[in-house]
Amino acid sequence: MPQDLPPLVDSHCHLTWESFDEDRADVIARMAEEGVEQAIVVATSTANALECAALCEAHPGLYPTAGIHPNDVPDDVEQALADLDGVLMGGGFVAVGETGLDYYRDNTVPERQQQAFRHQCRRALENDLPVIVHIRDKEGSWQAFDDVGDVIEEFPGLRGVIHCYTGDPAHARRYLAAGFVISFAGILTFPKGDNVRESALAVPIEETLVETDAPFLAPVPRRGKRNEPSYVAHTARSLAELKGLSEADVRRITTRNARRLFRLPTEETAGPPTYAIRDSLYVNLTNACDAKCTFCPRTHDEYEVKGYDLRRAKDPRFEEIVAAIEDPTQYDEIVFCGFGEPTLRLETLKQVAAWVKERGGKTRLNTNGHADLINKRATAPELVGLVDSVSVSLNAQDRETFERHCPSAFSPDGYTPMLTWIRAAKAAGLTVVCTALAGLEGVDMEACKRLAVEELGVGWRGRTLSEVG
Ligand SMILES: [Zn+2]
Known part of the structure; x- marks a missing residue:
């Protein structure tokens, strides 16, 4: 031309x-x-x-x-x-x-x-x-x-x-x-x-x-x-x-x-496939999510996290992601997080995780626990050996409170499938930590912790709202 x-x-x-x-x-x-x-x-x-x-x-x-x-x-x-x-x-x-x-x-x-x-x-x-x-x-x-x-x-x-x-x-x-x-x-x-x-x-x-x-x-x-x-x-x-x-x-x-x-990306606005915070590297697998949590910035069309503009019109490909990671051992861990639900891209997630593990890196998955709902199969066993730890956004002590803050587009009930997935992940041998955000209306942090530790038998981490990423 x-x-x-x-x-x-x-x-x-x-x-x-x-x-x-x-x-x-x-x-x-x-x-x-x-x-x-x-x-x-x-x-x-x-x-x-x-x-x-x-x-x-x-x-x-x-x-x-x-x-x-x-x-x-x-x-x-x-x-x-x-x-x-x-x-x-x-x-x-x-x-x-x-x-x-x-x-x-x-x-x-x-x-x-x-x-x-x-x-x-x-x-x-x-x-x-x-x-x-x-x-x-x-x-x-x-x-x-x-x-x-x-x-x-x-x-x-x-x-x-x-x-x-x-x-x-x-x-x-x-x-x-x-x-x-x-x-x-x-x-x-x-x-x-x-x-x-x-x-x-x-x-x-x-x-x-x-x-x-x-x-x-x-x-x-x-x-x-x-x-x-x-x-x-x-x-x-x-x-x-x-x-x-x-x-x-x-x-x-x-x-x-x-x-x-x-909203096509240009060279200047493509959004990074990965972004570093503290000593971890986050992988921006997708901007899409099946849930519309009221407190999530993307629900309000905001895509900025810790100074990064994470909006992407196109999900990054495997090659793009691993090129951006370069050497996994220079980070504490590689976190599959992004601004959407990473398990929407389960195949790419597994591919990248395998690549990281082969090179001696550590991996973590941050998820809403809807992987089975999304992929219509039992997914937790597939992550064994690929994901070192999983962080699930429990977000509430009961279904009713959960639905108020995190309506899922897939199902009228996003809560029960999440609990089922947490149990399956634990049974498969994955290290699971549940999280919730302090300060949300109706959320009882103590009750969330009890549910995680005593009923589900997994780890617990309370977070504050300002701590996105
Ligand atoms: Zn046409």
């Missing part, structure tokens, strides 16, 4: 499609040639979301979403949405979608599409993620465009993008007013794209994204070919011409817009 141009983000592509099976690695490598540093790999179903996550795990610069496309909402919509919730809970996704309304095809009735769309908007809002919206109408009708406006306006505070925009300026203005941004694809470059160009002129560049929607809709001069993320440069050039801006302007501004919406 021309070296002095700012990088680009392809805000929407489907790189898991089978049309990329032959040469996916080449397609991804070509992104760099055009300066496309990052791309959002968009899911169309829950099963596809897992494929997107696996692909993105292997490629820095790619970020997965989880959602159900309006054309792929199955008959058993309740089950499909429950499955999606489970996958979203695992964390690591930068958006919910693509969802939306498609009245052009009628393989799914509008009512079912709307139910799935509303559900995904709600989940996006709850998880503080943007939602990716697809809209397609029957020829000459604006029903889907109107209905999308109605739905997103039901969720004040919801962020998102209307992708591959094909509507008119009036509807675009309605979505902008609801807090959404608008994304333009290759249609912008088509000879017959006058209506799309008219809308692009009506949307301020500060609220505009560019995308490919690859493998579909390749822009001129690649029209009719399979589309791929590197071609987003053509759309950016065309937008620059249309708006009387330079290519550099469009790249700089749309990239900033995309990074803001999806």
Whole structure:
């Protein structure tokens, strides 16, 4: 690419499609040639979301979403949405979608599409993620465009993008007013794209994204070919011409817009995979957590711990983590903590722990005790020999007090599974210490200590609220 141009983000592509099976690695490598540093790999179903996550795990610069496309909402919509919730809970996704309304095809009735769309908007809002919206109408009708406006306006505070925009300026203005941004694809470059160009002129560049929607809709001069993320440069050039801006302007501004919406890390804001406090090294395995504890800073969208900004848009890979640890013996212990629940990434946790143990280091796991709930199996025996000690946030002497402070998204009862896990960990031979925070409403520290020491037969450490990390 021309070296002095700012990088680009392809805000929407489907790189898991089978049309990329032959040469996916080449397609991804070509992104760099055009300066496309990052791309959002968009899911169309829950099963596809897992494929997107696996692909993105292997490629820095790619970020997965989880959602159900309006054309792929199955008959058993309740089950499909429950499955999606489970996958979203695992964390690591930068958006919910693509969802939306498609009245052009009628393989799914509008009512079912709307139910799935509303559900995904709600989940996006709850998880503080943007939602990716697809809209397609029957020829000459604006029903889907109107209905999308109605739905997103039901969720004040919801962020998102209307992708591959094909509507008119009036509807675009309605979505902008609801807090959404608008994304333009290759249609912008088509000879017959006058209506799309008219809308692009009506949307301020500060609220505009560019995308490919690859493998579909390749822009001129690649029209009719399979589309791929590197071609987003053509759309950016065309937008620059249309708006009387330079290519550099469009790249700089749309990239900033995309990074803001999806909270993509940049070199400066990637967040460290590890961070040292006192003589211990903490591993920031994930920002995701299945619990929303009232006292946890991340519940309040704060990600700073002891002077470190721990926000990460992407969970660090094994290679990244061990490169940051370098030599485990220079620390008292390597602690799996981060700002989320480490056992959401059990496989990577075990891999890193094994690597640390092989090199003579010591390991500790800080957990909410939900590993079995999350991984749907008995996990404690798997940690034997890998984790020297486990610190579990007991947090309360009874279930009722616990649920008030630590509601779990997985289960109406996060307390009983935690106690079960503590017993299993002790039975497996792990060294377990329970902790609780002094000063929380209703928490009886003495009762917590009795429960830990006398009933569960494990260690105890009381902590104060200010002592995060
Ligand atoms: Zn799409």
